[in-house]
Amino acid sequence: MSKITINNKDVDLSGVDPNTPLLWALRDTLGLVGTKFGCGIAQCGACTVLMNGQAIRSCQARIGQIKDANITTIEGLADDEGKLTPLQQAWIDHDVPQCGYCQAGQIMSATALLNKNANPSKDDIDAAMSGNICRCGTYTRIVAAIESAAAQSNGGDAS
């Protein structure tokens, strides 16, 4: 098996069946339970993680097929001192969650969006976030938090 890096740490999954979806390896083997199981068929986005910067559904990625990948999960966003990303902070400031279960996936999809598009339009946000279901219906706040985090980053760039 090739090397997998998760949240900047090399991990050893050699003892795990290569057919295991990354989702369950994260949750059951590595104890990274922030990534959530919602549907198992890439319909809801609750299991979204970043693979080499791209948002992927970890329920569909078998660990045996992951080659030399750098995976980031929700646990890996804040820095070593626990400082949140502007997006995470915006999520708290806008009090986005209700039940909170889908929010890790939402934040990972939004992180991938902002990484490649620092100033997304509403249409860009809709397109990037339409794979993530929020059953509680927090979409208004999700969009507001993304816009707020983007505005903060752009303000920083401009100064």
Place this chain on the structure above:
Amino acid sequence: MVFNDPLQAINPAGMGSAEVSRREFIRLAGLGGSLVVALSVIPGRVSALAPKNDRSAALNTYVEIASDGQITILAPNPEVGQGVKTSLPMIVAEELDANWNDVVIENAPIDAERFGRQFAGGSTAIPMRWDELRTMGAIARHVLLQAAGQQLNVPIEQLSTQYSIITHAPSGRSVSYGDVAQQAAKLALPKPENVPLKTPDQYRLLGKRITGFDNHAIVTGQPLFGIDTVVPDMLYATYVKCPQIGGKAVSANLEELKKRPGVRHAFIMDGTVDIAYFNPGGVDMYSGVAIVADSTWQALDARQYLKVEWDTSKASTDSWSALVEQANAIADAAGAVEVEHKGNVVKALNSSSTRRRSQYTYGYISHAQMEPQNCVAAWNSNGTIEVWAPTQTPQSAVASLAQVLGIEENKITLHQIRAGGGFGRRLDNDYVREAALISREVNAPVKLQWTREDDMSYDCFRPGGFYALEAGLDSKGKLLAWDNHSIAVSADGKKPNSSAGHWKTDFPGQMLKHFRHTQTLLISKTPTGPLRAPVSNTYAFAEQSFLHELSDAVGRDHVEFLVDALGEPKWIDKGNIRSLNTTRAIEVIRAVAKRAGWGKKMPQDRALGLAFYFSHAGHIAEIADVSVDTSKKVTVHKMWVVADIGPIVNLSGAENQCEGSVIDGIGVMMSQSITMTNGRIDQQNFHQYPLLRVNKRPEIDVHFVKSDYTPTGIGEPALPPVAPAICNAIYTINGERIREMPLSNLGYSI
């Protein structure tokens, strides 16, 4: 093995888990309707949520203050996304005059003696706890004042509190709550009636927007939910039930399964019934096959190789299309049973100037909470069990487990854990029973994990059904008589299934001289249960759409017609917030009309639609700004929500619930439908059961009218008006009266 510490239990076995010491609570305080005297100092209290404190003092059942000023407040009711883990402690903190930044919230243990009824349902947590929690905060503040008075040697009348600080204005001295907590804990608690409560104008915290206490843990992915629970030596289980609801497992290739990687056990469980109906404290359990493995994936992987012989002789043979046919055949007549009748409806209808009759149809739907059902149960060979259950009814879960396991309730330790959505699905404890029985069978801690397909197939569904409504109006277009024939599903033909049919409502029966409700039952075995605003979420669609039909039939403005139908100012059962108050109703209708610009000229193919509904003690009016094109594609541009739910506890949380209700309501009405064919549920996952996506969201304007009535919860009452408001707008645009949900059945899309 026993795991007493839920905080320890939910720390993941692998990376990044902080060491947590076992907590030693010696709380003598109890609460059984009255407040308690006994207090206790808690030495060496250590919490995963808090820095270490040398000393900490419990001031009453809910409040504990450490010498460094940290204030721990217990959240008594389950958090399922409705926000009570934050809002209930806010009520305590307000009367305590606590600095919210000092507050740490912990889930209360399950203990009826100390915390009364602990459940999440019916939007009741806020009204049930309102007086109790305000009093708890005020009592804690009072003993702190007394202790400060002793320390400063001044009368407490000269002391004031703000943000966890007690100030003696004449001398300019002040002490913090942490400074005097130890002393306060030694004082006798005052009688509640001797402690004044604040008036709303004195509130510093209530009514403000406060971010959810768990939000930091949520955005950093910390273990928090039922599914995140890990206990030592835990095995992972899946439980496979018959695709045809109620089929029994006769035999299975168990030996073959046990050879699959990681599989430790595979066995048949007989269940206790053929079909498990909604019964949170009961013992109903389906037959099925349990597969227990070293990981979730190994259990799920082995499941793909499972072959079962099912006995379906007593299984459901339900078919939604057959129910629709039966209902359509009888909807024109009155129902078989008269549930309620005043005046003479038939005569009044016959003498009406205008008369309308319409049949409304609504399908079954699934709760589809995002976290699929799961539960960790750890059976001990000494006959005790410890359970971590994301349930809305933890006390019923304990009662249920006692029966199904045949042990005393005091042998059961159940921890309440945040649930990834409830919506009524977690009122029942079927999955908790399954986990407990599997754990006992394998004599090891087990995490039972349902798949999404399990969840959608074995829901307690929102029942489908039918309302045939008829009304008569006089020559001035005033409502005279109302007749409702509800056609409801029933397993036994004697009473409606859970949440099916129609409940008695104040409107319009209380306003009219002639009112009748008749009912016909259709046999259906598919299990049903409460789903967010049960009954209201379908009856509002029919009632409020039909009222618009009537106003249109007599050529009256919808707002004026609705206000007129509500009649004179009247609180139906004065003093009972769960009865309709027409003054409050009319105020929210007028307010939403004003905010939305009711009557303004709208662009082509675009219109406003109005609905009002009273449920769960909430008076809510909503207006939808909608457009529809010729291909029946619907766009909801904006929704205005105006609510009177009494004083607002957490403004952000209350707004969030209203916003979510709008999104939920649109998703359900447009395209969510559970159908069954020969007892099998046709929809299995989100590709067949579409939830609303972010790109379909409307702009949402939420407004709460200022109100001094006892507050109610807002998890439910903003949902019912959503569908009729949108359908009424659609009628205004294209003249098509929507009488069926979901609208996708009629060719509409969003």
